[in-house]
Amino acid sequence: MTTTPLLALEGLGITFGGLKAVNDVSFTVKPGEIVSVIGPNGAGKTTLFNMISGIYTPGAGKVRLAGEDVTALSPHLLARRGMCRTFQNLQVFQTMTVLENVISGYHLQESGSVLADLLNLPASRRRAKQAEEGARALLKRVGLDRAAEREAGSLSYGSLKRLEIARAMALSPKVLLLDEPAAGCNAVETEEIDHLIAEIAASGVAILLVEHDMKMVMRISNHIVVLDHGEKIAEGDPATVSQNPAVIAAYLGAENAAG
Template structure:
């Protein structure tokens, strides 16, 4: 089990991350720090290197420079399965669910790292294996309830609407009991109602102490729920700070938000503040 440290504790750091593909420098000196109970957003134009950064942090790519630490432990060269065992989980921009499996089975698949049974025990259905499977099923149902999909538990994932699939993927990522959760465009392709549901879900996950790092193009969502924002452009750090600082940064406005986008982001942030004080 991955214990969650006190709110505000640094759980994940990336320092001076760089990587090249065929002589092209995709990332150069990028870094961030993710804290328990807080939401960090990474934004920037298409091609800025956001997903590449996620792929490095989650062990899919190997950085050519820089260092990554999880819970104070150097995990720069760790594999994805090792990172998952240490408390880091992620979702993908393109859905990675098992469409022919039920919603419940999808989340149960994400629980395998928490199970103590082995293949032999499963094959002969030893009592401890049956208990472990029952525990996994109960935990998966609780997660489906958390993301608002308990009534869809026995439906094939392929029959669910797109917004529900986004929430299902988050539930499966949460099944590993992560200390750090990376979300790659969790609201991409969602309508306003679905986006609001995901907005509330992400806030609830962070509220229980998980460090959430998200890539997102929906600036209204980013400004509503993020505590800190990192802006990338052409593989380099363009700016970082609070949502207010970032949306008013002239370089960010010029490279990404535009004047209209900055105003929309400002309105979203003001609405979020109003909701907090209501």
């Protein structure tokens, strides 16, 4: 692909009280590409996500979104520019309905005046209607259309994962960061999420994935980045990475690899 990357990390790093949680990590994600970040627990994957999505301010390096420097922008501004994410420990709005959860993703496209909302003016109602139609279409796409009116807190774990993806999609993301979308899901649910991710990527979204399910990672990734102790120790296509001695050492322990 010759297109410019949608997401580019340049020497990204952060230190927590002397500990280099992430150190000098660089890679890119192009439109339609699925890049996975893997590594043992504590390797800095979620920290990396938190820096990219603006929750942490990077100590070093740059984040570029479609070529533009967006380092350390606050999360809501990043979301408005098309950098969207889901969470490892789900962050859905429990007491809202499934539909409302997804509609809330349309907030930025419909951030009209508060006054219009207070007085229920036609402009406010029109925006609400458009958001609802869009949200219903998205729910259909992730297979939750029949649960639209249910309270989100009552959904199964796998459904909540898909709900979070639908909510992120409501923002029309350029880059979608998925933090363990298949964690805690059974085989059927994992496969559904697989298809969903592939479909989203096919529509031109750049996808960055953190996932522990290695089979899934090997199956859907175009490119894999391996982190260990906050540093990038390897990258490449799934076949290359799985043969890399440094990767095997990180996962299985150095002695095994040496032996």
